[in-house]
Structures are given as C-alpha cells and as structure tokens.
Amino acid sequence: MTRPSTASSIHSQPSTGKAKPTPPPSPKSPRHIANRLWMQEQQKRKYLDHLTQWSLNHESSIHFHGKLSVSTQPSGCAQDLELGKAVKCVLTDAAFTDARQVIVIKLFPPDMRRSDRYEHLDTRRDSMDPCDEVDARDGKNSGSQDSGLGEISKEHYKMVVRCGAGWISAREYFNRAYFSQLEGRQGDATARAIQDEYMLHRSQALGPPPLDKDSVTVRPLFHAFQKLPPELREMILKTAAGLDGSYNLCADDYGTLRVKKADFRPAISLSTLFRINKSMNMHLIPFLYHSTDFHFGLTGFTNFLWQSGPEKRHEIRRLTFHFGKLALLHCIRWLAPNAVFSLFEPPVATNPRALQYFWRCQIQELVKDLHLFSLTFNIKQIPKADLPMIVAIMKAAFGSINEIRFIETDANGVARPVSLEDERLAGVRRRCTWRELCMQYYEQHRIHSYFFKFELLKSQAEDVESAMDKDEKFFGPVFAPLSLQAEADKDAEGRGVVRC
Template sequence: MGASTTPSTPVSRRGFPVTPKSKSRSPGSTTVSPKSRSPRKSETPISINQARRNFIEHLESWSLYRRANCSFSGKISPREPDYHSKKPYALGEAVICELLPHGETTAVTIVVRLFALPNQFKYRMIIRCGAGWEDERSWFLRQHRKYQARAKKQNRHGPVTSSPRSLASDGFPVTVRPLFNKFTLLPIELQQWIFEFAMGNVDGVRPHLSRQMKEVQRPMVENVSVAKLLTLSRSINCHVTPWFFRTTTFHFATQHLTTFLLQLGPINRSELRKLSVSFGRYSMIHVARFYTPNQVFELFEPPMLPLQHFWRLTLQDCMRELNLAVLTIKVDRMIKRDVSAVAKGLATSFGSVGQVRFENEGRPIEAESYRAGKKFEKTWYQHTQDIFERYCKGRESEHIFGKDQLKGTLEDLEKKMNDDPEFFQT
C-alpha cells in the first residue's frame, strides 16, 4: 500500500511539528499594530507650551494680588520649555524664570515656586536665594533698594545711554507692577479722601484716645492712630494736615484740651474750625474755673491750686488763637439753667465763634426749645446774679466762689460789677 498524499503539518527530523513561516510581505502591504508611546514622547511640545501658558496665567493672578513690595516694578516670564523635564511648569514646582527690572537692560535669572492659597484667589511665591528660599516680600524689597541705589549712582556719574530690551524668553511676559500708584502722585482730593477713610472720622476724633473707632462701611477695618497718620511725610502734610484740622470735629470732656492745643503748635491751632465739648453735671464749675473771662473769674475767686492757675492761663492764651466755625456743646446731664452761662463762657473764650450748636444724646436741638421758650441770651451781669443765687448755698458753692464771696451778699457782688459796667452789661 502506498503512502497518503493528503497535506499534513511539517515534521522536523526529531518528530516535532514545525510552525509554518509567514509569507513574505509585498512591498505595498501594511500591518496594523497597537500604538505604543515612549515615556519621552508622552509630553509633546504642544502640551508643554500649554502648561507654560497655564503657569503664566497663575503669574498674572499673582501679580494682581501679590504680597511683594509695592515699589518694585518690572517683567517676569518663565524660561523657554525644557522638554527633558517631566514637570517644567506647575504650582509648587521650581520654575526657572527671567526677571527684567524696570529701567534695566539685562534680565536676571531666578528660580521661583508658586503656591495657591486655600480658599482664596491669591498666591504665595518664594524665590531661591543662595542655598535656601526667601519670601517674595523680602526678596523684592531688597531688589528694589538695590536697583534704586544703582540708579542714584548712575545719575551721579551721568546718564547711561542704552536702549532697553525685552525678555529673551518670549513676548508674553507678566508685568510686576505696584499694586497702587504712589500716594503723592494721586490728586489732592483723592489723597484727602483716602486720609479721611483711613481716619474714619465720621463723627469726629477724640484726641485723648490713642486709637479711633471706625464707623465705615467696610468690615475688618483696623483702628489707626491719629499721630501715625499725621507723620506720613512733609510733602503730604503740606496740604493734608491743614485740611484735616479744618474739616474734623475734635471732641473733649473736662480734660486733655489744654495738652492738645499745646502739642498742635501755633500753625495747626490756627487751622482748627470745629470743637465739641461735653462737661456733664459739673459744667458750671468747670467753666467758672477755666473758661470765664478774667473779670468774672476775679469776681468769683474760685479756690484753685497754683498749677490749676497755670493751666487756666495757658488754656486762655491758646483759645484766643482759635477762630472756630462751629462750637458744639453737648448738654447731656447738664443743668438746663446752666446752658446759657456755659455757652457764653465758652464762646467768649475763643478768638471768634461762627455758630454755637447744642446736642442732646447725639441729636441736635434748638437752644430756645431747650430753655422752654425763655430768653436765652443774657448779659454777664444777669448771668452772675443767676449763678450766685443758685450756687451760693449749695454744696458746689465752695468750688465756684471763694470764702470772701460766700460771706458776702448779692448786693456786695452787684457793687463790684457796677465798677466795670462796660464789660458786665455785654
């Protein structure tokens, strides 16, 4: 019998089946294989450029709300893409940037790390300094001082003729600018508005308090010391300080007015236009001692210490230099019959007073209505008679009248007043 002629799988010499070889490819044939990317080709130039643009956007947001020194200005831009780096541009990573300060022709290479603050639209930057990292505020402040000193040195030796050039990295740098314009470059009206906002002098200022309470429409406004704002600079004080004293109402109780006027000096005292006083229950005693004219003071002879006499004379001299536009008297807890004499004693102590206003618990009142329709204006002769009749036998008498006046009568007081009718009839 002969061998079978049906095709079969080829067998090797040792009896093992042999896998048939693939047919040779034709020149035009193609094979489809699954795509595989090498780690180096995972980040194409387009993706790196996109990451760089995203980082530039973060830099833009940082420049708008940055915490660096407001005087530094220049341009910053990330360096050109480095395709060998896995994460060349990302928050929290060290990114090589070029910084071109304003007025300079050579860019500086720096390494920065940018962090996004949680729950805020702000960023924090640290900059490589030596072997460590430095906060952006300190670093930019030091750079500003360095370039400012260099500019002064160049101006001393003559101008430098050189054309400024842009950053070499690309044409889309981020501008590092001051967050606000210089205060001295703003219009005077805007400077005064900012000064008023910082002071918060809606209801006036109490100079005896170290800090003023703010009543502004913004939350979280810290209290600001008046003395600090009045020592900004000489150029600012030339127009801000006179405006401040002309437009601000200064509130005083029974103390601190003399010290305040002495510390102001003659120039600032001449700018005062508005004062508000509140003496309370013992207004008549305080006015009789420190504010009444010398004729009335010598007539009453109130018991005072030598130091109190000195403060009275000092206060009288300072008040004669004031030309007030408005004098506000707060009648809270003041005896109604004393309002007229207190107002007359205060008004005559100043050089001039344009208008006298009265307030009760913060609300303006009319003098006539407060006196129940009675005549408000009186002469010193009438005021002296009224004060003596009401206080000569009360417990406040020893604070207003001397011993000789308490032993005398109203007729004795009238005889003394008749010796100077030109004053007491006014």
C-alpha cells in the same frame, strides 16, 4: 521508583533564556514622552495663568518695569510648577536692551493660609513681608494670635522672592532690583551705554531670551503717590485713617455719654498719617484740621491745643464739647472772663496752689488763637439754667465763632441736633447781664463748697452784689448769650444752628 513530574523538573531547572525587552509605553500612557511633555506644558500654562492674575492685582513696585518668565528646564528635569512651591523664573528689566537674572519665587493664591512647610522657613521679617503684617495702631504682630497662623489677605495673590537665606516680598525685591541699577539708569549717555553692554553680556550666559507666551508683564499698577492730585491724595489718606469728619478725643465719661464710635477700624492711626511725608503734610494738615470736628470731654483739650502748636491751632475750625453736669463749673474755672473768675475762684487741688492759675492763663491764651466755623455743645445732663452762662463764657473765650450748634446723645451714643425751639434753650436767647448770670450761679450752687472760694462760703448775696459793684463796667451791660443775626434763616434755626 517514581519519576518526578515533567512540570516539576522544568521548574527546578535554571532558566538560560534571555529576558524579554520592556515594551515601549503606550501612546496613551502618562509615561510616554509626548504625553509627559504635554502635561508639563499644561502645568506651565496653568501656572502662567496664576502669574497673570498676580500681575494684574498685586502690591506692585512704583519703579520697576519688566517681565517675569517661567524658566525653561532641560528635557527630563521639569520643575514642579505649583502654588506655594519654589519655582525658578527669569526676571527681565525693560530699562536695558537685555537685562535678565534668574530668581526663585513662591506664589500664593488669595485664599491660602500660611502652611506648616512655609512657617519653618527662615524667613526674613521685612516690613513688606506679606506674612508678617504689623498692626500700625497698637504695634502688635498679627501672626501672634492663639491659632499661630497668620491669615494672608484674601484680596489678591501674594509672591515672595528668594533673597539670601530668606524670602522677601516681590515688591521689595523689585525695588531693590531697580535701585541697584539706578546709577546706570540716571547717568549720562556713556554710563548708560556701558551699563547696558555689561547687562547684555551677563544675560547672554543664560541662553536665548524667554518667549513672550511664557512671560507676564511686571509694571506699576498705580501712579506714584506724590504725582497724584492733592485732592485725591487727601481722599486716599482720609479713607486709610478712617476719618469721617469727626475725631473723638473724649478721655472720660464723667457726666455724659461717649459719642458712638465707628464700627470699622482704620488701616493706620492719625499719628502715622502725619509721618508719611513732610511735603504731603503741607496740604494734608490744613485739610484735616479744617474738615474735622474734634470732640472733647472735661479733659484733654488744653493738651491737644498745646501739642498742635501755633500753626496747627490756627487751622482748627470745628469743636464739640461733652461736658455733662459739671459744664458750668468747668467753664468758670478755666474759660470765664477774669472778672467772673476772680469773683468765685472755684478751688482746684493742685500742688503748688498757683498751678491752677498757670493752667488757666495757658488755656486762655491758647483758645484765643481759635477762629471757629462751628462750636457744638452736647446738652445731655447739663442743667438748662446753666446753658446761658456757658454759652456766654465760651463766646467770650474764643477768638471768634461763626456758628453755635446744640446736640444731644442718646443711650447708644448717637447724636441728634437740638432745635432752637427746644424749651431747654429758651434762656440762651434772652437778654441779660453778667450780674444776673453770676447771681443765678451763686443762688443755685451756694450749698456746694467746691463751686466757690472759701471767702464766699459764709457770705451773703449782698456781699456778692457789692463785689460786682466794683466792676460795674463789666457786670452792668445788657447782652444776649446768643445774638441772632436778623438775616439768619429759619432752616438753620430749626437744626439748632445759630450764626454769631
């Protein structure tokens, strides 16, 4: 019989010896307690660097002053200090001796997009939520794009704070923290002392205060808007609304070209601008109406004047009209003196018929409130023979006009000034009478039925002359559509500017 080998016997017998103890980790191992603490400290330093960058450039609260500290965890319970993850911190209010509270934050870098792990959270859609930006112009949520991902601003860090079951922006949270203790801040000395003592006892339960090296300062990064000088506030709001000195209200393209629009999109609309603050509007509205050149086509002008109201109408200083080839017909219908309108009465399809006369009376009264610094005409597609009568009508319609300018838009909608030396403007400087202007209008447009009332369609030139003879006091005097002052400088004339 063959005996089993010694090796097999030894392998088959159960081991009765004690297990060798696990050797301690090497000093170079990441599991070593010293190395683990060092790595946690380095992670904290790196996270504090991100917090420092956030504190220097973020959407800050204009009220809250204090500091934000990374919470110290017990040994072996270190938290994961990474961007985009929940981190427990301590918020300290500097208005009291010791007012601390534990909060949970999430910090996002400037170039971070909304990740899947953040989208599934039950976030509260607050107006200050950085991930729920609302387009103020058309009211659409920017997160409802085809990609389903809302891009966070690349300009600075974003922070959200846990609030109940959701998250709100740090700015909103700090505002709430400030106003929740507003009574204690603004009360008398006794109330402030009681509130301070209460906050001190509550904070002592959190242990010793955080070290300054583990904290970043939280403070307003800008002054309260209402405390800024009016000129600076106006400049900020003007930039936010994208106002560049002109505002295009042309609602039609008929007979002319649109003025080229700006390439950039304003941050807020003009209507939103006027809803910011009532006291601010006392300075803002006169400034905007004085400095803005409003552009109109054939429609929208009456509605604009009516909605502006009597106070704002008096602030309008600059207007530009893009009437096109029907400019003269439009002016006679709505802005011509009563004697000229009664002579021709161009028909307008209104129901009832008298509505035309009501609209005419309305706009006549509204434009009398306007005392303009400059009135500009876009002469694109306007027959040059119509320009003298158009200018004469507009000068008579408005309360006063300091300067009259002429421009012309090209194929791209870019406007360029037209010099008074242009041959198309020769007629506006020639002396004439209302009789001559009306007869010229009649001869040029007598073949078009919509330029005259029905009675004139079968009439002759002699009939029009006899009708004007009844009001010789109006139709007879000689005048110039543009009356140049003797001291008008040549440089202004070269730019197509006439001082009236």
